[in-house]
Structure formats: structure tokens, C-alpha cells
Amino acid sequence: MNFVESIKMAFTSLTINKMRSFLTMLGIIIGISAVITITTIGNSISSTLQNTFSEIGSVKLSIYPDVHRDYSGEWHDLPSNLELTLSQVQELINLHPDELTYSCSDVYGRVETANVNGDPIQASMYGVSDDFMDSIKKQLTTGRVITKKDLANAKNTCLVSDYFCEQYFGTTENVIGKTIKFNTLKGLNKGCNISLTIVGIFELTELDKNDLSINKVHNDQEKMQVVTYIFFPYNTMLKEEGLTPEETKLPQAEIGWTAKCDKETAKGYINDYFEKIYKGEEQWYMSIYDEEEIVGRINTVLNVITIAISVIAAISLIVGGVGVMNIMLVSILERTREIGVRKALGALNGDIRSQFVIEAIIICLTGGTIGVILGIVNGVLISKVASYLLNTLASEFAEYITLTVQPSVPAILISLGFSMLTGLIFGYYPAKRAGNMDPIDALRYE
Template sequence: MKMGQSFRMAIKSLMTSKARALLTMLGIIIGVAAVIVIVSLGSGMQQYMNGQFEQIGVNMIQVGIYSYGGNREVTPEDFYELAEKYPQYIDSVSPYLSAAATVRQGADEYEHTKVYGVSETIYNREKGQTVTGEKLMEGRFLSYVDVERNQRVCVIGSYLDEAMFGGQGLGSTLTVGGVPYTVIGVLAEKADSTEGSGDDLIYMPYGLVEQINASSSMMGMSSNSYLVGSTSKDTSSAAKGVIESMLFRIYEDSSAYMVMTSAEMMEMMDSMLNVLMTILVVIAAISLVVGGIGIMNIMLVSVTERTREIGIRKSLGAKGRDIRSQFIIEAGTTSAIGGVIGILLGILLANVFTAVVGVVMSEAEGFAAIPTPGGILVSFGVSVGIGILFGYLPANKAAKLNPIDALRYD
């Protein structure tokens, strides 16, 4: 029997019992759709995160200080001297200190507000944003004079602007640790402008934060970090090397600090996402196995129902391989049709998820869960392969039927 004829017979067999065929395909449909959606969401999230890192800057290096042990404590001057010594590797340096300080405006206290001490170099005027991605909505950012003279000025997030001043924060005054600061700039909304979010923060000259930490009993609990910009993406590894060398000389313990480039952060996030996607895809693939078992069961029933037909075909000269190929093609066709339906459903759901993410997470601008051609082809191939694999047992059983016993079957 020719392949085309076997395919037509398979379609005819499916059409005679549409409900049973649909139920047979259900596992394949769900499995393929789930794989398409998971891969699409993973790919979209990966592209979105990489895009965010690109905006921040692929040449950024984050330095975290965990311990104050060793010969002495590292200071911003150490980093400035390092930048002067290695201008071919290091382009800019900004302290990024945090402080546990009480933030007030009038009688109102803001317990969850994060206070950061930075220098003016954290803000890139060409890009119009900080290295951590915040943009100015109004006013200006800290200047060299502000930082050099420790002037009591600050830049606040959109949540504080709205909660403290009703959206009129520019030029107003708030207190940090009981000391008044003038608001010279307001950041645009980055998160969701709620308490404790990425919009509930204050930037001020790092020297003032050092003073707050020095006078606080919580000094040992404060965290110090630095944001370093390498001259280019290619020199980030060299810049990381000279920073680590300096820190090791000071602390004599590599566990006392952390130095990580943007490229390493991207690789780490991609690796974590790939592991998560793999686990989810494996879970979704269980549906494909269940679908394959369903196809095998239905094909076994079909062989039993068509025993007499098989006997007639064999008595007319059909060989075992002809019978076997007919049932394998029928199983493969069933799973292929289920795969196509699953792909279409998966694409539809991926578009729905893209729209939902866009509505729920307004800050996730640019996120798109777009199915890749490779993922679609692999899903289709796996669905067909599952059908052929699980259809082989019923097909082999049909091929081995004795024609005389088959003709006697009622």
C-alpha cells in the first residue's frame, strides 16, 4: 500500500469518530501547547532581561563589601585612585552606600524608604538615566559640587514625591535621620510607586550617608557597594581583575567581597532561567507521554475492532509490513494533527500571556512571549515521534495476526 493511500485511510478513520479522535489527541494538544507557551515565555523573559542589562550598561561592574575585617576598611578614595591608575580599564566609579535612617516629612514617618549614598557619576547624562535604570521626571540629579561639599540635597523616587508632597516634591524639604534635605530632583516611576518598591528611595551624596552610618549604632549592619564602569565591554574582565587585586590586599580574604560584571550577571540569570525552563518543559512533556499512551490504547482498540478487516487484507495478499505501516501512519497522523492544534493553541496562549503581562506589569515594557520557529518545529517533530513510537506496539500486533483467525473474529 502506498504512503498516500495509507494517509487517506488514516484521515478517514479519524473522521468516522471525531469525538474519540479529539480525546485521543488531547494529551498531545495540551503537552505541545504547554511546551510552546513555556519556551515562548522563557525566551521572552530572557530577551527582556538582556535588554534591561543592555540599558543599564554591559560595562557595569558591581562591587559588594561583606566584611570590615582585614587591615582596614576600603574607602571611595581607594576606588578613585584605582581609576586614576588604570584609566585604560576603569572609566567611572560611584560609591553605592545604604543607610538605616529614619525618613520623615512633617509628622509622617516612612519606615520602608531606602536611603542610598552615591556620587554624581552614577547618573549618565547622555543616556538620561542612572546606571541602575532610573530616569529623572523633573529637576536634576546630584552634581559634583553637591557631592564634594556634602550639600544637604537629595533626589527622591516617585512614590515619595506622591506620598509626601502630592506630586509637588521638587524644592520641598524632608528629613533623614533628623537632618533636613532639599529635594532637587524626582525620579520617574520605575516599579509600581508603592511603599517599599523601587520607587520608595532617596539618593543623596555618599559623604552624608557615611556620616549617618558613622554616628549610628547600626554601622556594622549597613552595606557598602560600588558601581564601577569599565571603558568597554571588552575591558570589563581586566577591570574586575584589578579591583579584586586591590580588595584582596586590603581584606586578605576573597570571601569578604563580591565583584561581578554585567556580563556575568546576564550569564547567571540566563543560566538560572534555562534551568527553570528545562524543569518546566520536562513537566509539560509528561502530557506528551500521557498523550502517547492514549494513542496506543486507542490504536489497540482500533486493531481489535478492525481484526476482520485485517484478515481480509491479508487473505488478498497484504504483507505484515503493509499492515504495520498502515497503523503506524494512522498513529503518526493522529499525533501530527494533535501537534498542529497544540501549536496553534500555544501561539494563541503566548500572545494572551504577552498582553496580560503588559497590563499587569506596566514596567515590563518590551516584553513579548514570541514562539520561535525552532521551538515550533521541535514540538511538532516530538508530537509525531510520540505517535509513531507509541503506535508501533498496536501496529506490530496487527501485522502478526493470523489471517485465518482474523477472518473468524466476530
């Protein structure tokens, strides 16, 4: 018998008793919609994180000295010979020049200056390398970045934010080339003054402002003050401070890698290099922090939840399948005469069997499809509510966290596959019974 005909017949018998068909499908609908809801949410969270990371900047490995987690001996402070220095990082990069990259932003100081009115303006000052702006994916609005030449010659050039210009000059117009004198507060030798010439302006985003807000007690009133960033060549900072790279201590360093290398190899290089330095040390080691591991960890949690929900869904599919089997047995009994007539008219056992198997599969697949649609709707609604809450709770992140709602296609296909399989497994026994009916008995059945 013709396959298309069987499918048409299956839909006809589905629509004859709509309430019964719906109740039969309910178990499957619930199971599948639960799985699709959770996978839609999970997939949305994953792709949101992925998007956020790619927006903030490329993933790097942060290295810093840390205490072994399982260390139980006597505690002592980090010996000065184990502190991370600029020269160590430079040496590490020089060992693998084509594979590892270091974009410096770890030489840090806090400076102060005052505008024409005498209002103090504080800034966080970062000694950076020439590729730094690229690595944080910041674009300049005016001017140029710090060049290799600036770095090599320890030029007194700097990049300031539009916010700083507003505070200092009252405008962002015609500020390129102006020189500003800063008093250092922290990091750099205290009391030292440094004059820097502005070469470029970048935009200070809301996220940056949030990062840089400090509490300031002013006339007994606590006020939030926004500090701004100033970027200048790190060699300039070294020169001003009179430090050699060996003497320049870094709280941490961000190591990147090129296309010729991968993350795991980069980790290997870092470990190899610092193992020699930390040989014999029991408490301290050079820790490598991988930003992507957060995504990995969230994904692990999501996967565990997905597996748990899938187990529940599997149980609900089995229960639903038993329901389908039950209704198929009832339906076959009701249609005994029809089966007898079909056999008298020349239907083979296999024709009858496939008709009822297809009918069971169609019931399950229809249930599965309804479940998938419900699941996607649920997932999208929950994700929308979540993003709304996120935006009201932390509006300053709003422009960074753009929630991507993305149903998981493999999960949908697997779910539909499993609903078909349920129909096949639980429909086979009733269908076989129908196929093996004796035509005379079936025709006589009242």
C-alpha cells in the same frame, strides 16, 4: 505502499471518529500545550529583559568594597586605605588601556540654585568623563557633549536637562552659553560656589524623574519634588574641591570592556588588581556586581520551571501515548477484516505495519500541533495580561518595559518531535500485531 497514501488514509480514519480521535489526543494536547505555554512565557520574559537592558545602556561591571558573605569575625568599618579611589581606577585602566574602559559618573554632589523668582532648584551633580553620555545612551537635544578637552583642562562646562531649563529660564531656547551659579549642599565642600556654563541640553525622561523624586516638606505639606541632573567634567569637580585623584573617594566605579576583551577577562583583571590591595584583609573585598547576572538568575529560575513542566509533560505524553496504543489496538480489532482484505490484495506485513504506525504518528502529531497552537495562544494571553498589570502597577516604567512576546522555536520543534516519537513508540506494537495477522483468520473475523 506509498507514503502519501498512508498519510491520507490516516487522516481519513482520524476524521471518521472525531470524538474518539479528540479524546485520544487530549493527553498529548495537554502535555504539549503546557510546555509551549511555559516556554513562550519564559522566552518572552528573557527577550523583554534583554531588550530592556540594551535600551538602558551597555552592561558594565560595578565594583565597590563589600563584606565577605561568610565573614564571621569582628566587624570593623572600611579602613580608609581600602576605600576605592579615582587613582586606583585610573591605574587599573592604564594597566589594560585597550581592554578596559572607565566612564566616570561616580563623583557626586548635590547642589542648589535659584531662578529669577527666587524659587530654589535642586540638582544632582555628577562629575563625568567625556564618553559618559554615550555609555548611558542619552542623546542631546541641543548643543554639544563634554569633550576630552573640557575634561583635560577642567573647564567649567555642564550639561543640563530640558526640565532644568524650564524651571530656571522658563524656556529651552537660547540657553547655551549661559552661566549659572550653584551652591553646593552635599558632596562638594559645603558652602562652596561653583559657576558652570551650559554647553548642551538633554531630555529628562519619566524614568529619570521617577529616580530623582524626593520628599520635601513644604508648608507642612509633604510634596514630591523632582530634582534634575547636571553633568560636568569630573576634573572640574576635583579642581573645585582641591582634591587629587588619590584623595577622591568613589562609592563605586563602573568598569566597561572593549571588543578586545570579554566580561570574564575583565573580571579577572579587576580581581588581580585589587587582590594586591586587599591582601591580608579578612572582612572586606572588592566586590564585582554584574548586571547581566540578574538576567542569568531569572533564566535559571525559568529553566528550572521549564524542566519541571517538561517532566509533567513527559508523563502526560506517556499517558497520552498509552491512550493512543489502546485506541490503535481497538481500531485494529475493528478493522481486522480490512487488514485481511488488504493482505489478500497483496499488502505485505510491512505495508500494514507502516500504515498503522503512520496513523498513530498522525494522531500524535495532530495532537501535538493543536497543543502547540493552544500553548502559543495561552502564552501570548498570559504575557499580555502580565504586561497590562505591569503597566497599571508601575506606569512610570511603561516606556521602558515593552513586553516582547516570543514563542520559543526550539521548544516547538522539540515538542512536535516528541509527539511524533510518542506515536512511533506507542503505535509500533499495535501496528506490528496488525502486520502479523494471518490473512485467512483476518478475512473470517466477524
